[in-house]
Amino acid sequence: MRVLFLGTGTSFGVPVIGCSCRVCASSDPRDKRYRASVLIESGRVHGGAAAVVVDAGPEFRLQALRAGISSIDALLLTHAHADHVNGLDDVRPLTKDRILPVYGNAETLAETRERFAYIFRETQAGGGKPRVDLRLATGPLSAGGMDFVPIPVSHGVLPILGWRTGRFAYITDCSDLPAASLPLLAGVEVLVINGLRRKPHETHFSLDQGMDAAKRIGAKRTWLTHMNHESTHEELEDYCAQRGADVGARPAWDSLEIEI
Numbered sequence: 001m002r003v004l005f006l007g008t009g010t011s012f013g014v015p016v017i018g019c020s021c022r023v024c025a026s027s028d029p030r031d032k033r034y035r036a037s038v039l040i041e042s043g044r045v046h047g048g049a050a051a052v053v054v055d056a057g058p059e060f061r062l063q064a065l066r067a068g069i070s071s072i073d074a075l076l077l078t079h080a081h082a083d084h085v086n087g088l089d090d091v092r093p094l095t096k097d098r099i100l101p102v103y104g105n106a107e108t109l110a111e112t113r114e115r116f117a118y119i120f121r122e123t124q125a126g127g128g129k130p131r132v133d134l135r136l137a138t139g140p141l142s143a144g145g146m147d148f149v150p151i152p153v154s155h156g157v158l159p160i161l162g163w164r165t166g167r168f169a170y171i172t173d174c175s176d177l178p179a180a181s182l183p184l185l186a187g188v189e190v191l192v193i194n195g196l197r198r199k200p201h202e203t204h205f206s207l208d209q210g211m212d213a214a215k216r217i218g219a220k221r222t223w224l225t226h227m228n229h230e231s232t233h234e235e236l237e238d239y240c241a242q243r244g245a246d247v248g249a250r251p252a253w254d255s256l257e258i259e260i
């Protein structure tokens with residue numbers, strides 16, 4: 001299985017519009033963070049590579065072009081905040097020949113229906129809408145020949161989902177990992193978890209909280225995502241090496257590819 005980071009930034013993205021701080025002005029390509037998303041590819045399934053994307057934020061089109069995505073088997077949503085769903089219309093070219101299954105919890109699907117009401121309304125033929133099928137994720141499901149388990153986590157007071165497949169789990173925008181979800185994460189070795197910045201935040205884990213969650217899960221390799229413009233990639237590498245070496249913590253970056 002291959003995981004490609006399509007984006008690793010918080011809701012503003014990095015650089016932030018109008019900001020000239022040293023991170024936003026950095027020439028290191030790893031300091032350019034599109035909104036958080038990953039592509040998960042299995043080996044070959046039924047003669048073709050299977051691919052699933054988690055979240056479709058505002059840069060989905062740019063991310064898909066950069067990664068050379070030509071088809072996906074499903075879209076898994078963590079939640080329906082703008083930085084995670086505002087690219088939904090841009091899945092359109094990927095739904096020419098098939099209806100794309102989109103999985104989420106009840107809150108996410110309701111919010112998606114509201115934000116993208118035109119998609120779910122009867123309109124004239126050739127109306128230029130993505131063909132998506134919203135599906136409620138109530139338990140383990142199969143997408144693109146891969147088995148996924150939705151992991152309930154809290155984002156402030158909002159119930160959202162992380163996603164697990166095999167030894168890999170992707171959790172973003174989490175501010176509390178409920179004890180009831182820990183058994184669902186048993187045996188996860190490679191973890192993606194959000195770490196916004198050093199200071200605590202109401203609705204997102206800080207870097208330390210993200211690494212603490214990785215310790216509770218017992219991850220062997222931890223990649224931080226959904227990071228803001230407070231620290232350069234280099235600084236994040238140092239910080240993670242000091243505070244999260246026991247879970248192999250490192251900051252992810254856009255276009256990073258990992259094999260699991």
Ligand SMILES: [Zn+2]
Nearest residue numbers: 011081083173
């Ligand atoms: Zn977010």
Ligand SMILES: [Zn+2]
Nearest residue numbers: 019021024229
């Ligand atoms: Zn900045």
Ligand SMILES: [Zn+2]
Nearest residue numbers: 079081155173
């Ligand atoms: Zn969010």
